[in-house]
Amino acid sequence: MSLVLAERPIADRVPMWRLVLAARDGRVGVALTGASLLLILVGPMLAPFDPTAVNLAPSNQPPSMVHLLGTDHLGRDVFSRFLWGGQSILMIPLMAVVLTYLTAGLLSLVAAYKGGWFDLVVSRFFELLMSLPALLKILILVAAFGPSTPVLVAAIALTNAPGASRVIRGAVLGETQADYVQAAQARGEAALSVVTREILPNILGPVSVDFALRITWGIIALSTLSFLGLGVQPPQADWGLMIQEARSSLQKAPLVAIVPAIAIASLSIGLNLTADAVVRQFTGRTGAASGHGA
Amino acid sequence: MLDIVDPRPAADPTDTAGSFDPPTAGLAIRGLTVRYGGPERAPTVWSVDLTLEPGKILGLAGESGCGKSTTAKAAIGFRQGSETVTGRSLLAGTDVLALDPLARRALWGNRVSYVSQSASLALNPAMTVGRQLAQPLRRHRGLSGAALKRRMLELFTLVDIPDPAVALKKYPFQFSGGQQQRVALAIALCCEPEVLILDEPTTGLDVTTQARISALLRSIVDRTRIAVLYVSHNLALLANLADSLAVMYAGQIVEQGPTPVVLARPRHPYTKILLGLSPRLEDPRLVPGIPGLPPAGAVLDDCSFAPRCPYAEAACCGAAVPARRFPGGVEARCHRAEALAGGGPSPVALSRVAIPDADPLLIVDQVELHYRGAPRPSVDKVSFKLKTGERIGIVGESGSGKSSVLKMISGLVAPTAGYMRFGDTRLDALAVDRPRWLCRDIQLVFQNPDASLNPRHTIRQILMRPLVLFHGKLPASERERRVRESLERVRLPAAFADRMPQELSGGQRQRVAIARAFLASPKLLLCDEVTSALDVSVQAAVLETIAEISADAGVAVVFVSHDLAVVRTIADRILVMRNGQVVEAQDADGLFTNPQEPYTRDLIAAVPTFDLA
Numbered sequence: 001m002s003l004v005l006a007e008r009p010i011a012d013r014v015p016m017w018r019l020v021l022a023a024r025d026g027r028v029g030v031a032l033t034g035a036s037l038l039l040i041l042v043g044p045m046l047a048p049f050d051p052t053a054v055n056l057a058p059s060n061q062p063p064s065m066v067h068l069l070g071t072d073h074l075g076r077d078v079f080s081r082f083l084w085g086g087q088s089i090l091m092i093p094l095m096a097v098v099l100t101y102l103t104a105g106l107l108s109l110v111a112a113y114k115g116g117w118f119d120l121v122v123s124r125f126f127e128l129l130m131s132l133p134a135l136l137k138i139l140i141l142v143a144a145f146g147p148s149t150p151v152l153v154a155a156i157a158l159t160n161a162p163g164a165s166r167v168i169r170g171a172v173l174g175e176t177q178a179d180y181v182q183a184a185q186a187r188g189e190a191a192l193s194v195v196t197r198e199i200l201p202n203i204l205g206p207v208s209v210d211f212a213l214r215i216t217w218g219i220i221a222l223s224t225l226s227f228l229g230l231g232v233q234p235p236q237a238d239w240g241l242m243i244q245e246a247r248s249s250l251q252k253a254p255l256v257a258i259v260p261a262i263a264i265a266s267l268s269i270g271l272n273l274t275a276d277a278v279v280r281q282f283t284g285r286t287g288a289a290s291g292h293g294a
Numbered sequence: 295m296l297d298i299v300d301p302r303p304a305a306d307p308t309d310t311a312g313s314f315d316p317p318t319a320g321l322a323i324r325g326l327t328v329r330y331g332g333p334e335r336a337p338t339v340w341s342v343d344l345t346l347e348p349g350k351i352l353g354l355a356g357e358s359g360c361g362k363s364t365t366a367k368a369a370i371g372f373r374q375g376s377e378t379v380t381g382r383s384l385l386a387g388t389d390v391l392a393l394d395p396l397a398r399r400a401l402w403g404n405r406v407s408y409v410s411q412s413a414s415l416a417l418n419p420a421m422t423v424g425r426q427l428a429q430p431l432r433r434h435r436g437l438s439g440a441a442l443k444r445r446m447l448e449l450f451t452l453v454d455i456p457d458p459a460v461a462l463k464k465y466p467f468q469f470s471g472g473q474q475q476r477v478a479l480a481i482a483l484c485c486e487p488e489v490l491i492l493d494e495p496t497t498g499l500d501v502t503t504q505a506r507i508s509a510l511l512r513s514i515v516d517r518t519r520i521a522v523l524y525v526s527h528n529l530a531l532l533a534n535l536a537d538s539l540a541v542m543y544a545g546q547i548v549e550q551g552p553t554p555v556v557l558a559r560p561r562h563p564y565t566k567i568l569l570g571l572s573p574r575l576e577d578p579r580l581v582p583g584i585p586g587l588p589p590a591g592a593v594l595d596d597c598s599f600a601p602r603c604p605y606a607e608a609a610c611c612g613a614a615v616p617a618r619r620f621p622g623g624v625e626a627r628c629h630r631a632e633a634l635a636g637g638g639p640s641p642v643a644l645s646r647v648a649i650p651d652a653d654p655l656l657i658v659d660q661v662e663l664h665y666r667g668a669p670r671p672s673v674d675k676v677s678f679k680l681k682t683g684e685r686i687g688i689v690g691e692s693g694s695g696k697s698s699v700l701k702m703i704s705g706l707v708a709p710t711a712g713y714m715r716f717g718d719t720r721l722d723a724l725a726v727d728r729p730r731w732l733c734r735d736i737q738l739v740f741q742n743p744d745a746s747l748n749p750r751h752t753i754r755q756i757l758m759r760p761l762v763l764f765h766g767k768l769p770a771s772e773r774e775r776r777v778r779e780s781l782e783r784v785r786l787p788a789a790f791a792d793r794m795p796q797e798l799s800g801g802q803r804q805r806v807a808i809a810r811a812f813l814a815s816p817k818l819l820l821c822d823e824v825t826s827a828l829d830v831s832v833q834a835a836v837l838e839t840i841a842e843i844s845a846d847a848g849v850a851v852v853f854v855s856h857d858l859a860v861v862r863t864i865a866d867r868i869l870v871m872r873n874g875q876v877v878e879a880q881d882a883d884g885l886f887t888n889p890q891e892p893y894t895r896d897l898i899a900a901v902p903t904f905d906l907a
Contacts, residue, residue: 179746186704186725187735187763187814201750 001201020277029273040090043083051076051084051237060253063278069255072245078256084237090267092232093150093218096156097211104161105168105207112172112197113195123169130162140219142230152231156218158211167210172201178202203280214269223264239264319386320521321346321369321406321489326381328361328368328545336591339365345583346489351511353536353553354525355568357829358800359588361545362525366475366491369523371398372408404434411494413474417466423477427484430638432870434485449480453584454510471692472503476510482516493525500691500856505900508535527829530572533557533904541565543599545592547617551624557904561607561618561626566634569640571830573859575886575901579641580863583835587799592640597627605630621894644841644864647683647848652678655850656703656818661712662873663698664748672698674874675712681819685844685851687865687882689858689897695874696854700820703852704738715816734764737811740824743803753806754791757781760814784839801832805839819844821853825860837864837866858901862886870894 020026049067055075063070069078090143104126111122129137141155176199184194225231226240234241239260246257323346325875328339339361346352367374369383371390383390390401402408410416418426427446432436439447450458453476457650466474475495478769482490492511496504511537517523522582526532531551540550541564548560560566570581585852586602600610607630615627658678660745664671673695680686687697701707703714714721716736725733740746747756757777761768767777778788784805795803804824811819821840825833841864844851855861861868861882868885870878878891889895 041734065526178739180744180748183738183740183746184759186706186733186736186738187760188705188725188728189729189759189763191726197751202748232677 007250019188019281023277025273026112026277029270032266032270033274040086047080047083049077049080052235072256073249081237085239088232088238092152092222093215094216096153097214100160100164108165108168112169126162126165134159147230160214175199175202181215203248209275209279213270216271219268320348322384323369324382327376330365338591338594340753346523347519349519350525351522351539353532353539355529355532358719360542362542363493366525367494383824403430405487407487408491409478409482409495411497413478416478419466422463427481431484449484449584453480471499490520492523502900529568530902534902544589549626555622555624561624561631562628563603563618564599567576573863575859578862579643580834581641584831605633644814645845647845649681649684653681657715659713664710671874676876680850683848685866687861687868688854689861690871692907694871696871697822704820734814735817737814737816738820739807739811739824742827743807746807753793755808764814780813784809801828804836819849819851823855
């Protein structure tokens with residue numbers, strides 16, 4: 001079909017971050033994410049006490065000038081545990097999602113571009129994986145190998161794999177039909193060059209958004225696991241674990257559970273809102289690129 | 295509070311036969327101005343006056359971006375977003391623009407209808423066309439049951455859809471593009487509107503389909519006395535169909551009047567040049583395109599066309615040009631209207647080379663492409679030969695297999711049968727498996743320059759690629775020199791190397807794509823509908839560029855297009871394809887003066903033509 005394309009005036013090159021910050025949800029998202037990251041990275045340096053030092057005498061104390069958020073049932077300083085507790089909850093999902101993309105992502109990228117039986121086998125494999133409930137997959141792994149950090153990373157990576165594979169596959173299939181990819185193929189470019197030069201830069205947008213959303217999902221999954229006692233193990237300081245430990249004394253010391261809960265929420269909501277604002281920029285751009293009559 | 299009730303008596307549901315009463319009024323658009331953004335921005339549409347008369351078709355012509363669609367939508371109160379619309383649009387004395395949204399909705403599809411360019415996008419793919427046709431009839435006419443059914447059959451008969459009763463139960467995808475547009479037309483006409491707005495209704499369609507839809511529209515207008523605004527970039531089409539013409543440039547109507555008078559003596563240079571620019575079947579020569587680009591919005595203190603106008607003089611700048619009246623009911627905004635009679639850019643033939651009497655460069659012999667599961671081959675035993683420097687045109691309607699031939703030659707798909715040879719090499723491998731020199735020798739330019747340039751690469755990166763791939767280890771400075779040289783060769787500033795494709799206009803992007811192809815130093819250039827996405831003012835210049843560079847380098851060209859007149863300008867020999875087969879192959883001149891096959895004659899006859907004064 002022939003299109004009548006507008007002779008568009010030259011568009012201003014506005015950097016993406018500006019467009020993201022121009023939207024209200026983008027600003028809120030970036031602020032929440034930034035604050036949470038700052039807390040996670042700088043927090044441990046500011047902690048007044050050792051987060052794992054047990055001191056039974058002053059257990060379950062209310063907030064005071066010494067213990068800003070009081071102490072928990074083992075007399076540990078809640079504020080110090082809070083400042084330390086974000087690291088595991090960010091790093092484990094982050095490593096997991098990176099692992100997902102390096103394995104399932106790359107595999108699907110190659111499969112989608114190559115097509116044929118290889119693509120068929122790879123997509124069927126991930127569909128099979130998808131048909132198992134996420135929590136079940138994690139529980140099996142954790143039950144078999146114990147709740148250590150590598151196992152948690154692998155378990156979260158595994159549950160993310162089918163979804164990430166689909167996102168990558170869809171994006172690559174869409175690009176493979178693009179004229180500039182066909183132009184590269186007609187030039188006789190090697191497959192690796194077509195993928196890295198022509199396809200990758202164009203799918204980076206949707207993929208980076210998916211990446212952020214999967215970290216959010218991983219944070220919630222890990223908190224759930226820690227709450228169930230299958231994630232991060234005591235005595236380590238971890239937001240999910242803190243909520244679980246505070247459960248028994250919720251009425252006496254509610255802050256011990258509420259503060260980490262708020263931190264988890266603001267980190268995941270912040271990442272979500274940022275991803276939303278970013279994805280809107282990508283779809284907005286591609287939408288505007290389609291031609292229409294005068 | 296305005297009256298939102300349809301002032302006409304509701305149709306009696308029992309009496310739907312012979313239903314097209316002549317509407318009395320048309321639409322009078324007065325001082326219509328559309329602005330996006332604040333008052334500091336130039337208006338997109340400025341002070342448009344148009345009168346749509348019952349039983350008449352008003353053609354609104356102009357290039358993309360000039361504001362024709364915006365005018366058409368704004369005139370019926372259709373809001374697209376943040377724009378400010380001022381002026382009046384009078385429908386039987388009522389200003390449509392002053393109505394509140396609810397009252398406007400009661401008009402749309404009822405007394406005023408709109409048909410958009412792509413029926414395939416306008417029709418809901420998940421609903422049968424019958425249900426979509428029933429909706430406005432239920433809403434605006436309160437029809438139901440047998441009366442509704444009868445009315446729907448009547449409408450499908452009106453727009454010539456075969457077997458209406460069966461057709462009503464089908465989904466949009468089960469119709470061809472032309473039939474989808476007929477369905478859209480039936481929906482638009484179902485409530486006997488007084489005014490019909492058609493926005494490029496046949497632009498994506500084949501020329502034969504376009505001719506049939508135009509004929510249908512004419513007969514409907516004559517029978518129903520509806521007032522029609524027909525928006526199109528195709529001046530030849532409007533010249534044949536419209537009773538009066540309005541030509542738009544940069545948001546202003548620069549000329550309007552009865553079609554024969556405007557065609558006989560255009561009073562605005564833009565009209566004159568636009569008329570001359572349409573490639574013509576009778577004459578393979580082309581008028582050079584208009585240099586420069588149109589302004590982004592209306593220019594209020596100069597003549598907006600002056601910077602590109604060959605007739606411009608000092609008096610054209612410094613003040614807005616008022617509309618002047620001329621004999622025959624024509625109005626035009628030009629100081630120099632009297633000077634237009636003679637002169638103007640004259641048509642020139644594209645550069646050509648003598649074709650040496652040598653062995654063919656490319657042999658295509660009985661080639662077939664049959665996709666698995668398809669009822670018939672996409673390409674069916676196609677054969678032709680091409681010599682160095684020769685240009686072959688392939689014409690045909692969509693689905694004729696013309697682009698598939700190019701894909702096979704370039705190695706994007708493999709033929710299922712037959713034999714292709716390039717020089718001494720068989721062309722049976724896909725591009726990835728071909729030797730590098732072969733990929734260099736055969737270059738392909740795509741239809742849509744929006745899609746063929748990677749949006750994440752700069753023009754420099756795009757143009758460097760063939761140099762890196764095909765010209766071995768060149769020093770960086772030499773590569774840079776060649777990139778700049780190639781940009782100048784396609785008449786783009788060398789500074790464009792730093793831009794992104796999105797920052798270029800469609801015509802400029804297509805030039806980059808052509809520059810990329812020629813940077814490989816090919817022996818054969820494959821052009822797939824390379825001008826279809828371009829405006830007529832850039833089309834000529836792009837054709838000229840291809841012809842010039844290929845003639846200089848002795849490059850053979852296969853030029854595929856649905857547009858016979860365009861193929862005529864560039865090709866030495868033309869193949870006509872239909873349903874995957876070559877039905878006729880002739881010299882370009884012979885094909886147009888003495889077509890042998892009935893199908894070729896039909897194709898030629900369907901191309902709208904007009905006589906230039």
